[in-house]
Amino acid sequence: MRLFLIIGLFIGLLLAEQQHLLPIGVFIYYAIMSLLTFICYALDKRAAQQDRWRIRESRLHWLSLLGGWPGAMLAQQQLRHQSSKRSFRLMLWLMVLINLGLLFAILSPQGQALISFN
Numbered sequence: 001m002r003l004f005l006i007i008g009l010f011i012g013l014l015l016a017e018q019q020h021l022l023p024i025g026v027f028i029y030y031a032i033m034s035l036l037t038f039i040c041y042a043l044d045k046r047a048a049q050q051d052r053w054r055i056r057e058s059r060l061h062w063l064s065l066l067g068g069w070p071g072a073m074l075a076q077q078q079l080r081h082q083s084s085k086r087s088f089r090l091m092l093w094l095m096v097l098i099n100l101g102l103l104f105a106i107l108s109p110q111g112q113a114l115i116s117f118n
Helices: 002-018 024-049 057-079 086-107 109-115
Strands: none
Touching: 002 024, 002 057, 002 086, 024 057, 057 086, 086 109
16 A cells, blocks of 8 residues: 555656646655655664664654655665554654645645746
8 A cells, every 4th residue: 555655646746747737846856855764764774773873753754744755654664664663653644644635735726826926
C-alpha cells in the first residue's frame, strides 16, 4: 500500500503539471525532500546501531510533513528503521495526511485561485 501511495503521489504531481495546475518544481521538490528524508533515516539507523548521536524524532517528522514522507516510508520499509515504534508510525501517517490535505487544498479550485497569477 505504501508503494502504491508513493507512486500515486508522483504520477499525480506529473499529471497536475501537465494540466498546468502545479509547476514541475513541485515534483522536483517532493523528490529532493524524499531523498533527503531517506538519507536522514539511514544516518539515524547507522547512529543507532553504533550507539552514537541520533536525529531527533521531531526532525524526522518535520521532514515528512514538509514533503519527505515518501522517503520516510521507503526508509521504514527498506531499512527497517523506526518501523516497530507504534507512536512513531502513527505520527508519520498524520504527517502524510496533513501534507496530502494541503496538496489537495492547493489543487482545489479555491487553492488554484489563491496561487494563480492571472
